[in-house]
Amino acid sequence: MAKRTVLAASIGIILAYCAVALLAPVIAPYDPHAITGAPLCPPDPEHLLGTNDLAQDIFSRLIWGTRATLLLGFIGAAVTVVIGTAVGIVSGYYGGMVDEAVMRLIDVAMTIPIFPLLLILTTFFRPGIYITAVLMGLLGSFQGVRVIRSQVLSLAVADFVTGTKALGAGDGYIMARHILPNVLPLAGVKFVISAQHFMLIGIGLGFLGIGDPSVVDWGQMINRASQNGAMILGLWWWLIPPGLAVTLISLALAWLGYACEDEINPRLRLMRV
Amino acid sequence: MNAALLEVRGLKVGFPTPDGLVRASDTVDLELYHREILGLIGETGSGKTVLGMAILRLLQPNTVIEGEIRYRGRDLLSLPEDEMRKVRGREIGVVLQNSGTSLNPVYTVGDQIAEAATLHQGLKGSEARHRAVELLDAVRIPDPAVMAREYPHRFSGGMRERALIAMALACSPSLLIADEPTKGLDAVTKREIIDLFAEVNRDRSVLFITHDIEAAATLATRVAVMYAGEIVEIGAAGEVLSDPAHPYTRGLLASLPERGMRPIPGSAPSLITPPPGCRFSPRCATKDCKSEHPGLVEVGPGHYARCMLYDRG
Numbered sequence: 001m002a003k004r005t006v007l008a009a010s011i012g013i014i015l016a017y018c019a020v021a022l023l024a025p026v027i028a029p030y031d032p033h034a035i036t037g038a039p040l041c042p043p044d045p046e047h048l049l050g051t052n053d054l055a056q057d058i059f060s061r062l063i064w065g066t067r068a069t070l071l072l073g074f075i076g077a078a079v080t081v082v083i084g085t086a087v088g089i090v091s092g093y094y095g096g097m098v099d100e101a102v103m104r105l106i107d108v109a110m111t112i113p114i115f116p117l118l119l120i121l122t123t124f125f126r127p128g129i130y131i132t133a134v135l136m137g138l139l140g141s142f143q144g145v146r147v148i149r150s151q152v153l154s155l156a157v158a159d160f161v162t163g164t165k166a167l168g169a170g171d172g173y174i175m176a177r178h179i180l181p182n183v184l185p186l187a188g189v190k191f192v193i194s195a196q197h198f199m200l201i202g203i204g205l206g207f208l209g210i211g212d213p214s215v216v217d218w219g220q221m222i223n224r225a226s227q228n229g230a231m232i233l234g235l236w237w238w239l240i241p242p243g244l245a246v247t248l249i250s251l252a253l254a255w256l257g258y259a260c261e262d263e264i265n266p267r268l269r270l271m272r273v
Numbered sequence: 274m275n276a277a278l279l280e281v282r283g284l285k286v287g288f289p290t291p292d293g294l295v296r297a298s299d300t301v302d303l304e305l306y307h308r309e310i311l312g313l314i315g316e317t318g319s320g321k322t323v324l325g326m327a328i329l330r331l332l333q334p335n336t337v338i339e340g341e342i343r344y345r346g347r348d349l350l351s352l353p354e355d356e357m358r359k360v361r362g363r364e365i366g367v368v369l370q371n372s373g374t375s376l377n378p379v380y381t382v383g384d385q386i387a388e389a390a391t392l393h394q395g396l397k398g399s400e401a402r403h404r405a406v407e408l409l410d411a412v413r414i415p416d417p418a419v420m421a422r423e424y425p426h427r428f429s430g431g432m433r434e435r436a437l438i439a440m441a442l443a444c445s446p447s448l449l450i451a452d453e454p455t456k457g458l459d460a461v462t463k464r465e466i467i468d469l470f471a472e473v474n475r476d477r478s479v480l481f482i483t484h485d486i487e488a489a490a491t492l493a494t495r496v497a498v499m500y501a502g503e504i505v506e507i508g509a510a511g512e513v514l515s516d517p518a519h520p521y522t523r524g525l526l527a528s529l530p531e532r533g534m535r536p537i538p539g540s541a542p543s544l545i546t547p548p549p550g551c552r553f554s555p556r557c558a559t560k561d562c563k564s565e566h567p568g569l570v571e572v573g574p575g576h577y578a579r580c581m582l583y584d585r586g
Contacts, residue, residue, distance in 0.1 A: 096334075159374040166329055166369065167389040167440070168362035170355075181379045 007259045013252035021066040028060035032216045036060075043237050050237045052221075053228045061216050062241050068206075068217035069199050069249065072133050076198035079137020081191045084144020085183060089175050091145065092152025099149070106142045114139045115201060122210050129212040132205065136198045144190050148183050155179050185264040189257055196253035203246050218242035276346075277304035278478050279328070279448060284340035286320070286327050293545040294337065297323040299502040301340075302569070305448065310470070310479040312493030312510060314486060314525070318541055319499040321482045322370060325450045328480075329361055344448070362389035366441030368451040372433040376425035382436050383409070383421025389443035408439040412469060431462035438469060449473060450480045455488050467491055486529060490514050495575075498522050501542050501552040504569065508576030518578035520559040551581060 020027060029048075030036045039055040041047055049058040091102040117139060118132070125131045155161060156179070164174050205211050206219020213220075225231075225238040286298040298320040305311050313321050326332050328342055330349065342349045349360065361367075366389070369375045376385055386405040390396040396404055402421065409417035412435040420432075428436060434454055441449055451470065455463045467488055470479060474492075483489055489496055490510060497507040498519065506519040517523045524537035539556035542548050548555050551562040560581055567584040569577040 159369055159371050160377040162331060163367075163369050163375045163437075163440075164377075164388065165331055166361055166367040167443075168358045168360070168392050169388070170358060173392070178377050182377070 003259065003262075006255050010252040010255035010259070013248060014256065017066055017070060017249050017252075020063060021070045024063050024067055028057075028063040030057040030060040032056060032061045032064040040233075040235065042235075049241055050235070052224065052238055058221075058238055058241065061221060062218070062245060064216040065218045065221060065242060066245070068129055068212070068215045069202060069246070072129060072136070072202035072217075073195040073199035073253075075130065075133035076136040076140065076202075077191045077195035079134055080140040080144050080194045080198075081187050083138065083141035084190060085148050085180070085187045087141070088145045088148025089152050089179055089183065092149035093156045093171065093175055093179060095153070095156065102145065103149070106145055109139075109142045115204065118201065118205065119208070119210065122205065127210060127212050129215055129217075132202065132212065133198070136201060137194075140194055140198065144187075144194070147190060148186060151183050151186055152179055155182050185260075189260045189264060192253055192257040192260060196250050196257065199246070199253070200250055218246055277343075278307050278345065279305040279480075280341070280343040281324075281328070282341040282343070284324070284327060284342060285338070286323050286332065287337040288333070289335055289337065290545070295544045296502050296547065297544060298327065299547075301499075301502075301504055303497055303504060303507065305478050305480060307447075308474065308476075308478055309494040310474050310481050310492050312489030312496040313480060313482045313499060314484060314489050314496060315499035316484060316525075316541060318544075320502040320544075321484075321499055322452055324499075325367065325452050325480060325482050328450060329365060329367055330357055331361075331367075359393070362441075362446070363393045363444045364446055365448045365450065366444070366446035368434075368437045368441045368449065368454050370452040370456065372430065372437050372454075375437055376428075376433065378425055381422050381424055382428060385425075386421070386436060386440050387443055388440065393444050404443065405439075408443055409436065411442070412436070412439040413465075414439070431458055431466065434458065434462075434466055435469065438466075438473065442473065446477065448478045448480065450482070452482045453484070454481075455483060455485050463488065486514065486525065498525070501547055502544055503552060503579060505553065505580070506576075506578045507569070508573065512573060512576050518572045518576065518583065519553075519580050520557050520582075521553045522578075524556075524558075551579075 035055045036057045041051040091099045203219035206217045207223045221242040230238040284301040287294040383405040387401040406417045493510040496510045496513045562581040570583040
């Protein structure tokens with residue numbers, strides 16, 4: 001079945017990226033910052049993807065760059081999902097004034113576009129990959145709160161929740177044991193979709209030159225390549241690989257996200273048929 | 274009789290809506306004695322469920338509640354929330370309506386059955402699992418050790434009902450409130466559930482909310498009939514159901530299939546602006562009482578009816 005193949009392929013790709021990120025020191029032939037020969041070499045057996053203007057090995061940089069991108073995406077998504085789920089559950093469960101306050105705050109916050117806001121915010125902090133990831137996660141969590149809350153609204157009045165109250169359970173117990181497990185699938189999808197979104201934002205920040213200068217990331221690689229005429233000089237091995245790497249992981253996450261969404265929302269499945 | 278286990282006095286429950294206050298329960302008085310089954314009957318929307326939920330204080334926070342609900346002498350309505358939590362599940366158990374959706378789909382039945390014991394008695398892990406199997410066995414679920422590991426969707430309607438009863442009994446409460454436990458069950462399963470309640474009743478009182486008059490007749494010691502938020506007749510089950518005093522109860526019995534299936538004309542009145550005088554008067558064939566609102570009058574020993582036929586000021 002085509003859908004299963006896509007799902008398997010996307011999981012395969014994501015796992016492969018994770019393996020590369022973890023094993024970067026083993027796989028990469030050179031230190032990504034080291035000068036390894038002549039600058040701007042075309043690909044050869046020594047340098048699989050040639051060298052850049054600083055004579056750094058592009059292949060090694062590509063491998064190390066996986067770490068930055070995955071870290072940014074996954075840490076950001078984790079922050080988003082944790083905050084979104086926690087606030088969404090509390091807001092939807094208690095309803096009333098708490099809910100009203102949270103939702104109006106989010107309505108306002110959501111009118112601010114996340115990318116320009118990040119551009120400004122990152123200039124206030126020492127550029128660092130963790131700070132950026134957490135900031136992205138915070139800003140991205142608003143939407144997560146809404147998604148989770150809307151599901152919790154119906155769960156909070158579900159018969160089994162009333163039943164658990166009737167057994168003498170407190171609010172904390174009900175939220176943790178009965179509501180949380182029911183929103184986890186949704187939180188999972190939100191994680192995958194946010195991870196993709198944040199990876200792309202991370203690349204964008206790197207490309208604009210406000211990434212963490214102490215790490216290698218694909219955005220900065222693309223930036224450096226295009227700044228130094230890779231396009232005009234036809235140095236495809238410098239420009240294309242990081243671009244392809246981003247595209248592939250981003251596609252894989254999107255596919256996985258859609259497949260999971262289909263799985264938890266039967267209505268979507270019907271619509272696509 | 275000895276002191277009542279549960280005493281409801283002047284209970285008024287109202288739900289604020291944009292159109293006005295819906296008086297779902299209006300000045301309800303009743304007692305529930307030790308080891309008795311009180312059948313609460315009435316049509317949909319007459320306030321039966323609301324009464325049950327009000328006793329456990331499980332209604333929405335904006336509900337307007339007045340009156341007293343005394344359980345073993347303590348007024349439940351003035352109890353702080355954390356004290357009330359200790360009453361729920363431990364002192365008073367409840368079997369909610371809609372057994373199909375009353376179990377959390379993400380946990381196995383066994384994981385949920387002993388939840389009250391986990392909450393009140395700190396039962397954990399294998400102890401809780403063991404208790405769950407015991408409870409399932411007590412409500413006659415075949416192969417309880419195996420069924421405890423199944424998810425709720427694998428249970429049939431009758432089995433879910435049993436599981437919910439087991440759940441409510443986990444801490445051996447002295448009072449069990451059962452809300453339409455025979456709803457949607459076939460005749461054989463219904464019979465089994467009724468038998469189960471008779472057994473459950475040996476150690477505790479049961480408030481049996483139902484619109485199944487036959488079930489109430491089989492089980493109940495006493496019966497209370499509700500109409501439009503009021504109790505219109507209350508008394509020993511045999512007496513009320515064989516020799517009803519109130520025209521509504523008579524109509525209810527006459528509408529049963531085995532007694533001619535003659536429905537009461539008209540429909541239940543609005544609970545926002547109930548009819549003046551007797552609430553049943555617009556549908557009543559016996560008497561037209563638009564000006565006076567009758568009180569509950571004793572028509573026989575322990576048998577009361579709210580009707581102008583008997584209320585002579």
